[in-house]
Amino acid sequence: MISKIFRAVIMGPPGSGKGTISTRIVKDFNMKHLSSGDLLRSQILNKTTAGQLAKGYIDHGKLVPDNVMVDLILNELQNMKSHSWLLDGFPRTVTQAGALLKNEPIDLVVNLNVPFEVIIDRIKGRWTHAPSGRIYHTEFNPPKVQGKDDVTGEDLIQRDDDKPETVRKRLETYQNNTQPVLQYFRDHGLLEEFTGRYSNEIWPKVHSFLSTKTEPLQYTHYGE
Numbered sequence: 001m002i003s004k005i006f007r008a009v010i011m012g013p014p015g016s017g018k019g020t021i022s023t024r025i026v027k028d029f030n031m032k033h034l035s036s037g038d039l040l041r042s043q044i045l046n047k048t049t050a051g052q053l054a055k056g057y058i059d060h061g062k063l064v065p066d067n068v069m070v071d072l073i074l075n076e077l078q079n080m081k082s083h084s085w086l087l088d089g090f091p092r093t094v095t096q097a098g099a100l101l102k103n104e105p106i107d108l109v110v111n112l113n114v115p116f117e118v119i120i121d122r123i124k125g126r127w128t129h130a131p132s133g134r135i136y137h138t139e140f141n142p143p144k145v146q147g148k149d150d151v152t153g154e155d156l157i158q159r160d161d162d163k164p165e166t167v168r169k170r171l172e173t174y175q176n177n178t179q180p181v182l183q184y185f186r187d188h189g190l191l192e193e194f195t196g197r198y199s200n201e202i203w204p205k206v207h208s209f210l211s212t213k214t215e216p217l218q219y220t221h222y223g224e
């Protein structure tokens, strides 16, 4: 059944292309995008009570406490009642997931299932020109001269957090934290998994599935 207002959550490991897919979903299906990370950063900038509370946790690489996070997100969703939305970065715990389902009629949870080996391979090939932030990829976007920046000719480096061992650790942490949340949504019959190696491979699947649930804005071409 096509419902007028559509409420969805998107989940996926770092490097899964969640940002790319989220942007395409909200554009094609006319949804508002609520990212918990962006919301927290704006709360911190505006020095709100929640922002000041959250900052200490974020700076220490810890999760913001559930009660703070739940209040913040539910309050924000109140202002989006008449609109379809896509929630990104929340929930991160089963407690948060429970509070969300209790308060909002969730239609769908999208999980991007990109094999870890693929993510590691993808990030492994990434090289950065540190002074400018320009990014290359040995396979998908190679520099004109191997190991050198196209513009300045200077050396490219591999960032510490792009090294395979670091990436593997981040993925394991994500996996351990997220598994129970995915299972919770699966138990509630809300989880839909999309598997693929690249965003352009996953996106058509997400688009056609969502089209059976809610109206796309217009016909879109793929792979542009």
Ligand code: ATP
Pocket: 014, 036, 037, 038, 040, 057, 058, 061, 062, 063, 064, 065, 069, 089, 090, 091, 092, 093, 096
């Ligand atoms: P990504 O690589 O997906 O951007 P990230 O770790 O940068 O991951 P953000 O979503 O940008 O995550 O959030 C930044 C920080 O804000 C997190 O590290 C965490 O401290 C906090 N945070 C965001 N969402 C939540 C949440 N749902 N519950 C608790 N803390 C959160």
Ligand code: MG
Pocket: 037
């Ligand atoms: Mg981030």
